[in-house]
Amino acid sequence: MPSSTITDSAEPRAALAPFAISLGDPAGIGPEIVAKSWVMREARGLPPFFAVGDAAALRAVWLGPIATVSTPEEALDAFETALPCLQIAEAGEIVPGMPSIDGARTAFQALEVAVGLARTGSAAGIVTAPVGKEQLYGVGFTHPGQTEFIAERCGVAPHNAVMMLAGPSLKVVPITIHIPLAEVPSALTVDLIRARAITTARGLQRNFGIGRPRLVVAGLNPHAGEGGALGREEIEIIQPAVESLRAEGYDISGPLAADGLFHARARETYDAALCMYHDQALIPLKTLHFDEGVNITLGLPIVRTSPDHGTAFGIAGKDSANPGAMMAALKMAAEATRARLTHGC
Numbered sequence: 001m002p003s004s005t006i007t008d009s010a011e012p013r014a015a016l017a018p019f020a021i022s023l024g025d026p027a028g029i030g031p032e033i034v035a036k037s038w039v040m041r042e043a044r045g046l047p048p049f050f051a052v053g054d055a056a057a058l059r060a061v062w063l064g065p066i067a068t069v070s071t072p073e074e075a076l077d078a079f080e081t082a083l084p085c086l087q088i089a090e091a092g093e094i095v096p097g098m099p100s101i102d103g104a105r106t107a108f109q110a111l112e113v114a115v116g117l118a119r120t121g122s123a124a125g126i127v128t129a130p131v132g133k134e135q136l137y138g139v140g141f142t143h144p145g146q147t148e149f150i151a152e153r154c155g156v157a158p159h160n161a162v163m164m165l166a167g168p169s170l171k172v173v174p175i176t177i178h179i180p181l182a183e184v185p186s187a188l189t190v191d192l193i194r195a196r197a198i199t200t201a202r203g204l205q206r207n208f209g210i211g212r213p214r215l216v217v218a219g220l221n222p223h224a225g226e227g228g229a230l231g232r233e234e235i236e237i238i239q240p241a242v243e244s245l246r247a248e249g250y251d252i253s254g255p256l257a258a259d260g261l262f263h264a265r266a267r268e269t270y271d272a273a274l275c276m277y278h279d280q281a282l283i284p285l286k287t288l289h290f291d292e293g294v295n296i297t298l299g300l301p302i303v304r305t306s307p308d309h310g311t312a313f314g315i316a317g318k319d320s321a322n323p324g325a326m327m328a329a330l331k332m333a334a335e336a337t338r339a340r341l342t343h344g345c
Contacts (some may be wrong), residue, residue, distance in 0.1 A: 016047055018076050018084075019333055020114040020123035021326075023053030025107050026060075026091045027099040028311030029321035030129030035062040036323035037330060038083040044327050047334040049127070050075035050084035052117075053110040054091040057103075058083065061096055061317055072122045088113050096317025104135035111146060115153045118302040125303030125333045126150075129326070130311045144178045146306065147297050154300050159192060162199040162298040164272065165282060165308055166332065167289025170262065171272040172281040173200050173298075184277045185220065185233055193217070193241035193274070200272055201250055203298025207336035208271075216261060216270040217242050217254030218280060224257045238276075262288075282308075291324035294332045303336045305329040 024030035034051050035058055037044075051058065055066050067082035069075045075084035089109050092102035111131070117123040128146050143149040151161035164173050175196050176187045197215055204213035217238060218224075221231035228235055238255040245252050254274075260266060261273055262284040275281035285293050285308065293308030307325030315321055 016334065016337055017122065017124040018048040018050050018072050018079065019125050019127055019330060020052050020072070020086070020117050021049050021127045021330075022110040022114040022129060023051050023057055023107070024110075024129030025099055025132045025135065025311050025313075026054055026057030026094045026103045027096055027316060028130055028132065028313055029316050030311070031057040032061045032096075032316070032319070032321045033307065033323040033326040034058070034129060035064060035083060036321070037326050039064065040323065040327065041079075044331070046327060046330050047124070048076055048079045049330060050079070050086055052086045052088060052114045054089060054094070054106050055085040055087050057091060057094050057106075058085060060094045061319070072117060086113070097313045097315075099132045099135045099311070099313060101135065101138055104132065104141075105139045107131050108136060108139055108141055111149065112153075115150055115302070118304070119154065124337050125305070127326070127329045127333055128304065128306040130307065130309060132311050132313070147177075147295075147304075150297060150302075150304055151300065154302060156300055159195045160199055160299045162196055162203060164200065164203065164296050164298050165285045165293055166296055167285055167293045167328075169264075169267055170285055170288055171204075172285050173272055173274050174276075174278050174281040175274055176277050178278065181277060181279075185231075188220065188233060188237050188276060190237055190241045190244070193238060194245060197241070197245055197250065197252060197274055199299040200274065201252075203296075204271055207296065207298065207303070207339055209339045209342075210271055212251055213272065214270045215250065215252040215272055215274060216256060217252065217274045218258040218261055218276055219255035220276040222257070222259075224255045233276075291322050292328040293325055294329045296329075296332060296336065303333050303340070305333045305336070 065082035067078035091106035114126045204210040220233045225234035295306040297304045
């Protein structure tokens with residue numbers, strides 16, 4: 001049975017405030033893919049946006065027009081003729097492919113400023129370019145990733161902020177995220193699965209206009225445990241969570257064997273798949289949509305998306321980075337913002 005979709009009359013692009021893009025690590029590919037996205041803004045129908053960070057990071061990899069601005073309003077005025085950049089700090093000497101402590105400090109400050117602009121409504125939402133976590137940890141960043149940092153700044157508990165990876169034909173949510181594989185079984189609980197599933201369902205309604213989301217839940221073990229022969233997590237944890245959610249009216253099924261969830265026919269039967277660990281979710285998403293995968297955080301009061309890839313220091317400064325995922329992140333941010341405006345949530 002197809003999922004119901006809320007009809008939405010999208011607001012014009014100009015009705016939205018511009019989106020803030022934190023440039024991420026200035027030595028990574030963030031500046032390059034932001035610049036390339038601006039070049040393709042009209043061809044791809046991208047919403048207005050501005051970079052937050054050090055304009056020198058853009059100049060290090062791009063010869064196009066840059067407008068240094070001090071407010072989002074100035075960025076909106078400049079957007080048609082130049083890439084606006086809200087200068088917040090200098091990252092020192094920027095060498096693409098060679099991360100530094102000064103660069104990490106600037107990336108941290110850019111993220112903080114971008115979140116603040118979105119929380120006040122000055123920016124329609126934020127898109128975060130990739131950061132180097134090793135470098136960030138050296139300047140006092142204490143969170144597992146940008147998602148957890150943004151959730152804290154928005155006053156949202158970590159278990160209520162859900163990382164969804166989305167592409168044109170697949171949306172996945174990892175129940176556990178950045179922990180060693182050996183720790184996954186002990187980290188899984190009925191309450192955690194329920195919290196992730198409820199936030200996912202609400203997020204699909206709020207950001208994608210899906211009236212009655214269809215969720216499917218993957219098993220942890222091969223063959224979803226084979227009735228307990230290959231593990232009991234499905235029987236003792238996952239199935240009780242699914243049954244309790246179904247009793248509350250959620251359209252949810254599982255646990256099902258993960259190896260049969262991601263072929264084309266299977267993907268037509270659900271709106272999002274909840275997976276038990278990081279790679280179980282990200283491998284199929286990146287296999288299908290490597291250059292257009294988007295990380296969208298559900299459960300926040302603001303819209304936040306990110307390209308689903310890393311800093312790629314190895315190709316930074318070589319003009320070979322594909323901006324597809326950054327452009328997809330911008331388009332998804334705009335679609336989510338319009339959906340929230342349309343439905344008043």
